Amino acid sequence: MNDMTPTREQRTAALEGMGCKRKRVEDARFTQGKGNYVDDLKLPGMLHGDFVRSPHAHARVKSINSEEALKVPGVLAVITAETLKTVNLAWMPTLAGDVQMVLADGKVLFQNQEVAFVVATDRYAADDGINKVVVEYEPLPVVIDPFKAMDKDAPVLREDLAGKTTGAHGPRKHHNHIFEWTVGDKDLTDAAFRKAEVTIKEMISYHRTHPSPLETCQCVCSFDKIKGELTIWGTFQAPHVIRTVVSLIAKLPEQKIHVISPDVGGGFGNKVGAYPGYICAAVASIVTGKPVKWVEDRIENLTATSFARDYHMTTEIAATKEGQVTGLRVHVLADHGAFDACADPSKWPAGFFNIVTGSYDFPVAHLSVDGIYTNKAPGGVAYRCSFRVTEAAYCIERGMDILAQKLKMDPAELRLKNFIRKEQFPYHSALGWEYDSGDYHTAMRKMMETVDYAGLRKQQAEKRAAFKRGETREIMGLGVSFFTEIVGAGPSKNCDILGIAMFDSCEIRLHPTGAGIARVGTKSTGQGHETTWAQIIATEIGIPADNIMVEEGNTDTAPYGLGTYGSRSTPVAGAAIAMAARKIKAKAQMIAAYKLEVHEDDLEWDIDGFRVKGLPEKTMSMKDICWAAYNSVPPGMEPGLEAVSYYDPPNMTYPFGAYICVMEIDVDTGVYKIKRFYALDDCGTRINPMIIEGQVHGGLTEAFAIAMGQEIRYDPEGNVVTGSFMDFFMPTAVETPHWETDFTVTPSPHHPIGAKGVGESPNVGGVPAFSNAVNDAFSFLGSTHIQMPHDYWRNWKAAKNLGVFAA
Numbered sequence: 001m002n003d004m005t006p007t008r009e010q011r012t013a014a015l016e017g018m019g020c021k022r023k024r025v026e027d028a029r030f031t032q033g034k035g036n037y038v039d040d041l042k043l044p045g046m047l048h049g050d051f052v053r054s055p056h057a058h059a060r061v062k063s064i065n066s067e068e069a070l071k072v073p074g075v076l077a078v079i080t081a082e083t084l085k086t087v088n089l090a091w092m093p094t095l096a097g098d099v100q101m102v103l104a105d106g107k108v109l110f111q112n113q114e115v116a117f118v119v120a121t122d123r124y125a126a127d128d129g130i131n132k133v134v135v136e137y138e139p140l141p142v143v144i145d146p147f148k149a150m151d152k153d154a155p156v157l158r159e160d161l162a163g164k165t166t167g168a169h170g171p172r173k174h175h176n177h178i179f180e181w182t183v184g185d186k187d188l189t190d191a192a193f194r195k196a197e198v199t200i201k202e203m204i205s206y207h208r209t210h211p212s213p214l215e216t217c218q219c220v221c222s223f224d225k226i227k228g229e230l231t232i233w234g235t236f237q238a239p240h241v242i243r244t245v246v247s248l249i250a251k252l253p254e255q256k257i258h259v260i261s262p263d264v265g266g267g268f269g270n271k272v273g274a275y276p277g278y279i280c281a282a283v284a285s286i287v288t289g290k291p292v293k294w295v296e297d298r299i300e301n302l303t304a305t306s307f308a309r310d311y312h313m314t315t316e317i318a319a320t321k322e323g324q325v326t327g328l329r330v331h332v333l334a335d336h337g338a339f340d341a342c343a344d345p346s347k348w349p350a351g352f353f354n355i356v357t358g359s360y361d362f363p364v365a366h367l368s369v370d371g372i373y374t375n376k377a378p379g380g381v382a383y384r385c386s387f388r389v390t391e392a393a394y395c396i397e398r399g400m401d402i403l404a405q406k407l408k409m410d411p412a413e414l415r416l417k418n419f420i421r422k423e424q425f426p427y428h429s430a431l432g433w434e435y436d437s438g439d440y441h442t443a444m445r446k447m448m449e450t451v452d453y454a455g456l457r458k459q460q461a462e463k464r465a466a467f468k469r470g471e472t473r474e475i476m477g478l479g480v481s482f483f484t485e486i487v488g489a490g491p492s493k494n495c496d497i498l499g500i501a502m503f504d505s506c507e508i509r510l511h512p513t514g515a516g517i518a519r520v521g522t523k524s525t526g527q528g529h530e531t532t533w534a535q536i537i538a539t540e541i542g543i544p545a546d547n548i549m550v551e552e553g554n555t556d557t558a559p560y561g562l563g564t565y566g567s568r569s570t571p572v573a574g575a576a577i578a579m580a581a582r583k584i585k586a587k588a589q590m591i592a593a594y595k596l597e598v599h600e601d602d603l604e605w606d607i608d609g610f611r612v613k614g615l616p617e618k619t620m621s622m623k624d625i626c627w628a629a630y631n632s633v634p635p636g637m638e639p640g641l642e643a644v645s646y647y648d649p650p651n652m653t654y655p656f657g658a659y660i661c662v663m664e665i666d667v668d669t670g671v672y673k674i675k676r677f678y679a680l681d682d683c684g685t686r687i688n689p690m691i692i693e694g695q696v697h698g699g700l701t702e703a704f705a706i707a708m709g710q711e712i713r714y715d716p717e718g719n720v721v722t723g724s725f726m727d728f729f730m731p732t733a734v735e736t737p738h739w740e741t742d743f744t745v746t747p748s749p750h751h752p753i754g755a756k757g758v759g760e761s762p763n764v765g766g767v768p769a770f771s772n773a774v775n776d777a778f779s780f781l782g783s784t785h786i787q788m789p790h791d792y793w794r795n796w797k798a799a800k801n802l803g804v805f806a807a
């Protein structure tokens, strides 16, 4: 080896493969304002559409008069449900097996529901047209509270379902009932409660909130009348699914539909489903033969597109006096709004809520969920979570704290006592999941040591004593949260969307010069896929990540995939990428053997190429193999070096983490200060530690927002009172606390590279940490559970209700 020969370390570093903090390649365009978003698209002759929306939450639509609107200069058409009926599109199917009005048909069921679509030469003319459409409404009684929606004499919301005693997920027990879903063994669980030495029961609500990506939902539809082809550029997290849905409902051949997701400014679940705007823009383009753009404004996004959470969870835990849990019983009243448009895999009406046993070894459990219609916007999306996992984690993590309080045990000790032990994996939970791997005790102990948990508890005790002596008006809370996620939907045995199995895909094509392109079925909405997918390929086949271009989001070029949401990209597409790379490597090995004149079995892999076993100087680099693939392959072999993989995962992956929040609250003002927030995440093999840290920072910031104030709130008439960023808490850098991050690594045993997802984890684990901190702060004043969100006013109110002003 001469001085110029790179060392093994240098060869590895040059690849920028897995484990490397590779800088995000997509940021070159984003930081220079050169991203290409839907609203950047300006096509010749493009028209603009905008909605007339209902001011009422529940009303009969008596008439719609468009005469004056059509006189507004620039207004070309006003589309109503009657227009859509002529093409059989007044209603559309939802992902949850329900149907949903595209435009108000006879009545409206939530405030800001789409009533008519005005098409004009520009956005301003469309807006003027909207103001001239006259809609006559007859207001009807409004139901906002899901508990009241189940009253015998509650108004009938869905008249279209009159007399239907069965829905997509079984029997309906009331005119506003959607489904009941039960899991677990009721008899055994009831028996465990009868025998229990200690029990707790609490109604734990997870309020309605909204994913609110900075870029709202939008699309441009362009119908080519001559070719009969429809192109849709949209902010889609799952472009292939959108293409299939459009084909099925618009009866257009699927090969004549081109769906393109350009750069997407955040998704968080908001951009998974199909909205009336997409249908109306497509119909308007088909009718006019011109491209039609539809772009939501912020109020529309917050009030009419998919909400998240709104779960009301009656939680019961049975335990021994020593704190060993013996049973879990949860009933959920799930408010789905006006239509059941939840974005869950078909067979899971409450998503993966049955992960509610969390990280604990519950011998028995029983869960029942009732889905309910109310006069609120439809949706129920996984806002940075994997199909209701966030609700489940909040439920069990609050439940464990409440149990600890009743037992007068430390909440961390209670958790350590009940964790699933390392040697129990793969672990079968009482509610039906097989957890792939975990080492909870190590993670929890690392968290406790790093933050000096014992020292913090001591500090809290001193602070409480000082409060009681009247020396301070601040109370201190420690919010412990230990979560287990379930991500990577999913295995075809139990996960599909509209009948399509939830696999994902990758196609890799290597070029002669040792570079290539990878096309993947996912769609980054900010997670940095262009950076990390190339890193997987770099490690697998020894081509530098910089030489691999990653492309997603165009249904004409990317292989069919189910898209990006629920942290599924790494567990599913990440595996497809590794498998496609391995197919390439297998062919490369045959080419190298032929060129080196040895048998394939005599070769071994070495960082960026093959070498002959026992003859380390006899090598062929992957770069040279690429060249050979195009000019001298073995006789009988096809030239070229490319592969495609469709990966159907055998199981989900189960990332986990230990979080702690240290908070102080001023009881006179309700003002809180986050003194410290430490988050330890275990997502198995780490592809890019810098991107993981960014994901954790972003997710924690959203968790902070949700727990401490972010809410979609309605008044009794069904008006949304938090419909703008003036009222809906969107933290800026000023409010956002400092995050300390840490990790352990417990690889997934079934994933080709051992990776689990991470994007959702900080939201899932963060919310209970904040809420437990608030509740822990107030617990010594006699409080058991204070509902989220914990904004200043509610903290002040909690203090007042606990009588701290009595003296």
Ligand code: CDP
Residues within 6 Å of the ligand: 527, 528, 529, 532, 533, 564, 565, 566, 567, 568, 569, 570, 571, 683, 684, 685, 686, 687, 688, 689, 691, 692, 695, 755, 756, 757, 758, 759, 760
């Ligand atoms: O589906 P989504 O992209 O939202 O979530 P994810 O699979 O958790 O990935 C988010 C980002 O973190 C991607 O760029 C991943 O490649 C990266 N990641 C990683 O570097 N290592 C992991 N073990 C998991 C994710």
